[in-house]
Amino acid sequence: MAWRWITAILGGYAFAVAAAMLTARLLPAPDATARVEATGWPMILSFLVYAGIGLWALHEVRLGRVSAVIWGGAIVMAVTLKLLGVRP
Amino acid sequence: MSAAAARRGLRQTMAWAHGWLGLIAGWILFTMFLTGTSAYFRPEITRWMQPEIRAEATPPAQAADSAVRYLSRVGPDDLQWYIYLPDARTVATRIFRIPAKPDPKMRGDELDLDPVSGAPLTARETKGGEQFYRFHFQLQLPHPWGRWLAGLCAMAMLGAIISGVITHKRIFADFFTLRWNKGQRSWLDAHNVSAVLGLPYHAMITYTGLITLVTMYMPWPVLMNYASPAQFMQTAYGTPADVPASGIRRPLVAIAPLVRDAEQRLGGPATRVIVQNPGDAAARITIAQAKRGAINSRTPIATYDGATGRFLSRSGDAAVAIDTAGVMLGLHLATFAGPALRWAYFVMGLTGAAMVGTGLLLWTAKRRKPGTAPFFGLKLAERLNIAVIAAFPAGMAAYLLANRLIPATLEGRADMEVSAMFWTWGLLALAQLGLPARRAWTVLFAIAAAFWTAIPVVNALTTARWLIPSLLDGDQLFVAFDLSCLAIGIGFAAAARISARPAPKTPGRSRRTMEPAHA
Numbered sequence: 001m002a003w004r005w006i007t008a009i010l011g012g013y014a015f016a017v018a019a020a021m022l023t024a025r026l027l028p029a030p031d032a033t034a035r036v037e038a039t040g041w042p043m044i045l046s047f048l049v050y051a052g053i054g055l056w057a058l059h060e061v062r063l064g065r066v067s068a069v070i071w072g073g074a075i076v077m078a079v080t081l082k083l084l085g086v087r088p
Numbered sequence: 089m090s091a092a093a094a095r096r097g098l099r100q101t102m103a104w105a106h107g108w109l110g111l112i113a114g115w116i117l118f119t120m121f122l123t124g125t126s127a128y129f130r131p132e133i134t135r136w137m138q139p140e141i142r143a144e145a146t147p148p149a150q151a152a153d154s155a156v157r158y159l160s161r162v163g164p165d166d167l168q169w170y171i172y173l174p175d176a177r178t179v180a181t182r183i184f185r186i187p188a189k190p191d192p193k194m195r196g197d198e199l200d201l202d203p204v205s206g207a208p209l210t211a212r213e214t215k216g217g218e219q220f221y222r223f224h225f226q227l228q229l230p231h232p233w234g235r236w237l238a239g240l241c242a243m244a245m246l247g248a249i250i251s252g253v254i255t256h257k258r259i260f261a262d263f264f265t266l267r268w269n270k271g272q273r274s275w276l277d278a279h280n281v282s283a284v285l286g287l288p289y290h291a292m293i294t295y296t297g298l299i300t301l302v303t304m305y306m307p308w309p310v311l312m313n314y315a316s317p318a319q320f321m322q323t324a325y326g327t328p329a330d331v332p333a334s335g336i337r338r339p340l341v342a343i344a345p346l347v348r349d350a351e352q353r354l355g356g357p358a359t360r361v362i363v364q365n366p367g368d369a370a371a372r373i374t375i376a377q378a379k380r381g382a383i384n385s386r387t388p389i390a391t392y393d394g395a396t397g398r399f400l401s402r403s404g405d406a407a408v409a410i411d412t413a414g415v416m417l418g419l420h421l422a423t424f425a426g427p428a429l430r431w432a433y434f435v436m437g438l439t440g441a442a443m444v445g446t447g448l449l450l451w452t453a454k455r456r457k458p459g460t461a462p463f464f465g466l467k468l469a470e471r472l473n474i475a476v477i478a479a480f481p482a483g484m485a486a487y488l489l490a491n492r493l494i495p496a497t498l499e500g501r502a503d504m505e506v507s508a509m510f511w512t513w514g515l516l517a518l519a520q521l522g523l524p525a526r527r528a529w530t531v532l533f534a535i536a537a538a539f540w541t542a543i544p545v546v547n548a549l550t551t552a553r554w555l556i557p558s559l560l561d562g563d564q565l566f567v568a569f570d571l572s573c574l575a576i577g578i579g580f581a582a583a584a585r586i587s588a589r590p591a592p593k594t595p596g597r598s599r600r601t602m603e604p605a606h607a
Binding site: 016017021022023025029033036037038040043046047050055081084087 | 102105240251295298303305311312313320323408413
């Protein structure tokens, strides 16, 4: 049960951070304004992702699946971000 | 829950999540709702807490001029000056200095100036409405832990709202089956009524609350698109780049004409002036306009050369995301709201506290089994409920009472007022342990009632601005403040009375409390 809550709170945050960063990096940004939009919207909407993934961690019975999706997803996204690097 | 939950559906797991999220975060959320609600009247509370000040409305240009004259005298070599100009709701100019060399003797606090003369205001030292406002998101903890904890609680609130809505559909169906335990029935109804009526407000205030500190909680996307956060701020908000001081002395131009020019360019009264490198050839003056009536709290700014007075730039149109965040921030702070809407916000904030409070009570009511000794967790939850729901409001009243009772000229009195709040809260929270829980509810509610009712009385005994003279003067602020305290006191007296009634155990009584469900 402790691991479930840790995954929901810390893992959920890590997942939401990685998802927001990846979205910000991947959204098209042909000009300066679009780049601000691509950065701002993931920031604003990230809390919905966090709430959603956190509640799912409390709902889904199979804890292994919860851990794999949340921690695994966060790690995969983090690696992708590392490979992509800062937008030139 | 694992095995059982496998057979149960989404509503059951969400009800379980709702219960635990609500309980753990609920105690802090209750205090956040109360202090946050009071912060809709932050400037008014400050004015009540400094009854010596009866300032007249001053045009922003004049206030800026007097403040700059004062600052040029005390801090000609400062790096930056922040000047917050008075408006319809505040009577003082607030200034904040960033000195060139950090001076350990100088207090980092803001200073209030008389907008007409520019002299520091000689009023009793107090944190005023700022105290409740700061507690609302910093929880009196060291930076940045208070803000992180408040953010975590806000996230729990968001999770509790979503899971609560999912659960509620099931509860709605249960309205017609009526298989509830008798005692908790009424708490459930109260929780549902306060939550459903206020749902749009609660959801809005929770999400926009997270947005107020979004650059702290979720700055990470910036790192993927910009070399530095400053670069993002510059593009997103039109913040002018910092210019290093040149080292060549040049006197600062007269500020009042610039303020008037900026008001004309930006189309509204000026609210804030920032002077960088005052007295240097590379001085910069930025003037922000208060967008009165507009929800977006992002204020447009105009920038001037401080040595020549030449207009340099103004902030342009922002990206939609930035405007959205600005509107969300504005919706949370409600600075755009007129008196009627601000009172509506206040009432909705109280329904938020009521929703959290009844939810906390429901958690204990649900687990209390008649005739059996309560387990430790239940006893702990009940005592924490008393400490938060009944004792914390008494602490808030103690803060306001201390403002009138501590001598006005005493050194360090502002901190004593804050201590009064927390000592009262802490001591009451401990003292209740000496009483049986039911009795503790009644006694603490009665104490809260006495404290809140005492505020207008003590105000009358210690100042000349009590209810009758305020009524005769047409001083709406002081009248409204005294009457509000009285109303809160009466509310707690009613709570004390209700909690003193015998527990609803008899069948006749519980049938009566069940009746509304048929309607």
